[in-house]
Amino acid sequence: MKPAVGYVRVSTEGQAVEGVSIAAQRAKIDAWAIANDHALAAVYSDMGLSGGRADNRPALQAALDQARTLRCPLVVYSLSRLARSVKDTIEISERLDKAGADLVSLTEKIDTTSAAGKMIFRILAVLAEFERDLTSERTVAALAHKRSNGERVSGKAPYGYRFEGGAVVKDNLETATVAIIKDFRDEGLSAAKIALKLTEMRLPARGEMWTKDMVRRALEAIPGESGNEGGRS
Numbered sequence: 001m002k003p004a005v006g007y008v009r010v011s012t013e014g015q016a017v018e019g020v021s022i023a024a025q026r027a028k029i030d031a032w033a034i035a036n037d038h039a040l041a042a043v044y045s046d047m048g049l050s051g052g053r054a055d056n057r058p059a060l061q062a063a064l065d066q067a068r069t070l071r072c073p074l075v076v077y078s079l080s081r082l083a084r085s086v087k088d089t090i091e092i093s094e095r096l097d098k099a100g101a102d103l104v105s106l107t108e109k110i111d112t113t114s115a116a117g118k119m120i121f122r123i124l125a126v127l128a129e130f131e132r133d134l135t136s137e138r139t140v141a142a143l144a145h146k147r148s149n150g151e152r153v154s155g156k157a158p159y160g161y162r163f164e165g166g167a168v169v170k171d172n173l174e175t176a177t178v179a180i181i182k183d184f185r186d187e188g189l190s191a192a193k194i195a196l197k198l199t200e201m202r203l204p205a206r207g208e209m210w211t212k213d214m215v216r217r218a219l220e221a222i223p224g225e226s227g228n229e230g231g232r233s
């Protein structure tokens with residue numbers, strides 16, 4: 001049987017939401033291995049770690065090293081378990097590809113062992129880049145509209161962005177922080193608890209202490225996220 005390496009992750013020790021718990025992820029990976037005639041050499045797990053960055057997850061790095069050494073597929077339940085950043089996801093895929101290894105994401109049905117899988121993965125990367133560009137354009141248009149109507153416009157760009165030569169561009173460090181905030185929010189943490197975690201992690205807050213209102217403003221910078229905090233505090 002051909003080898004494969006599995007990787008699973010939860011962002012909090014107690015996370016047990018159906019479909020993303022360690023057990024649920026492992027069951028899906030086991031089923032894929034059996035169906036595709038692969039033997040799992042190992043399944044690595046990161047417990048209680050956010051997906052905002054790839055370089056601070058030791059189990060992920062170990063899984064990547066073994067998959068590259070064996071030149072075999074790295075199998076994950078979903079891309080969200082692998083990385084929150086499109087940039088990190090693409091870099092991980094490229095590292096595997098250069099070593100003759102592959103990436104399999106079960107939720108998105110991405111399997112780079114096939115030409116079609118490679119194509120889908122690259123299309124997703126292009127679409128993600130396109131969405132980032134659209135977000136920047138929408139932000140610029142919204143600010144211009146407010147100015148034309150005589151509305152007061154803050155001298156600060158929304159969190160995750162910065163002004164550069166009259167345009168609004170992504171701030172990489174703040175964008176990574178927004179991804180971590182969304183990760184915590186998806187786990188059910190309140191804005192107040194997220195603020196405490198961000199402060200503990202010493203993530204950038206534009207010279208201020210993190211507060212629940214700052215967390216909400218950061219979430220509002222994500223298209224479709226405005227108001228999702230509801231009545232949480």
